[in-house]
Amino acid sequence: MPELPEVETIKRDIEKHLIGHKITDVWYDWAKGLQPDPETFIKQVKGKTFKDISRWAKLFIFYVDSVPLVVHLKLTGRLLYRNQTDPKDQFTHVVLKLDRGKELRFTDLRKFGWLRVLKDEGGLDELLSEFGIEPFTSDFTLEKFTAIIKSKAIKIKPLLMDQHLIAGVGNIYSDEALWCAQIHPETPANKLSSDQVIKLYECIQKVLKEGIEDRGTSVDEYLDLFGRPGKHESNLQVFRKNGQACPRCGTTIRKIRVGSRGTHYCPNCQVKSANSCNYR
DNA sequence: CAATCAACCTGGGTGC
DNA sequence: TGCACCCAGGTTGATT
Numbered sequence: 157m158p159e160l161p162e163v164e165t166i167k168r169d170i171e172k173h174l175i176g177h178k179i180t181d182v183w184y185d186w187a188k189g190l191q192p193d194p195e196t197f198i199k200q201v202k203g204k205t206f207k208d209i210s211r212w213a214k215l216f217i218f219y220v221d222s223v224p225l226v227v228h229l230k231l232t233g234r235l236l237y238r239n240q241t242d243p244k245d246q247f248t249h250v251v252l253k254l255d256r257g258k259e260l261r262f263t264d265l266r267k268f269g270w271l272r273v274l275k276d277e278g279g280l281d282e283l284l285s286e287f288g289i290e291p292f293t294s295d296f297t298l299e300k301f302t303a304i305i306k307s308k309a310i311k312i313k314p315l316l317m318d319q320h321l322i323a324g325v326g327n328i329y330s331d332e333a334l335w336c337a338q339i340h341p342e343t344p345a346n347k348l349s350s351d352q353v354i355k356l357y358e359c360i361q362k363v364l365k366e367g368i369e370d371r372g373t374s375v376d377e378y379l380d381l382f383g384r385p386g387k388h389e390s391n392l393q394v395f396r397k398n399g400q401a402c403p404r405c406g407t408t409i410r411k412i413r414v415g416s417r418g419t420h421y422c423p424n425c426q427v428k429s430a431n432s433c434n435y436r
Numbered sequence: 437c438a439a440t441c442a443a444c445c446t447g448g449g450t451g452c
Numbered sequence: 453t454g455c456a457c458c459c460a461g462g463t464t465g466a467t468t
Contacts, residue, residue: 326461
């Protein structure tokens with residue numbers, strides 16, 4: 157499942173390899189994936205050139221000439237940079253044929269992802285205004301983070317995953333950040349101590365940074381632009397480690413459901429009130 | 437405002 | 453072997 161580190165990894169590969177390519181043709185077999193509709197999409201991108209790429213939360217923002225093109229991979233989407241002669245990839249639903257014999261394939265087992273052309277800059281501003289503070293920007297200050305946490309009575313894990321509040325954190329990295337900060341995932345956000353908020357603020361950036369350094373986490377479907385898995389799975393501390401020993405204290409990691417999401421935590425290190433487990 | 441749940445999808449796993 | 457069922461989780465939207 158691509159979250160911020162996975163999207164960032166692909167974005168950096170795109171910067172190096174895809175920019176400058178011209179889109180010569182578009183193939184698709186799944187109309188709902190091309191927005192607002194396939195006809196508009198093709199008309200807007202065909203014959204144009206990839207000029208720029210950025211990332212916001214889990215979104216890719218391309219510019220094909222001056223047209224903003226936004227891509228969301230959701231749970232099982234991939235962007236693959238291939239030679240036109242390469243063997244077919246399973247679950248390919250959109251192909252942007254490029255010059256110099258290359259193509260960009262969008263594959264998606266579950267067809268949740270999408271590619272969308274926007275009318276103009278205004279459309280992009282409107283889309284991005286929906287998102288909360290973005291880690292690794294100057295917007296992500298301890299003050300703003302604290303204000304968000306203190307204003308909500310919801311459980312801390314769903315808060316971290318709410319894109320309208322914090323942008324880019326999903327199921328994997330929220331579990332990892334809460335383990336790092338030794339906070340129980342069901343703690344009401346506004347009940348966290350100031351020390352816990354600071355710790356969590358640091359841990360979010362730490363786990364995302366480590367994820368990027370490892371080129372992402374390949375549990376399930378994630379692969380990079382060249383179809384290679386990330387290396388961060390071996391550095392996960394709790395995610396999908398239920399039944400195994402907590403790397404910090406040895407207690408068996410437990411899996412529960414929080415807000416209908418599978419959630420992994422250490423019942424000894426991560427307690428709802430002040431905890432007794434010494435860090436490292 | 438917070439919590440829950442269905443919907444969007446389909447492969448993989450389990451149990452009978 | 454076949455079949456019914458459940459699970460995975462990003463996001464939206466409806467309902468309690």
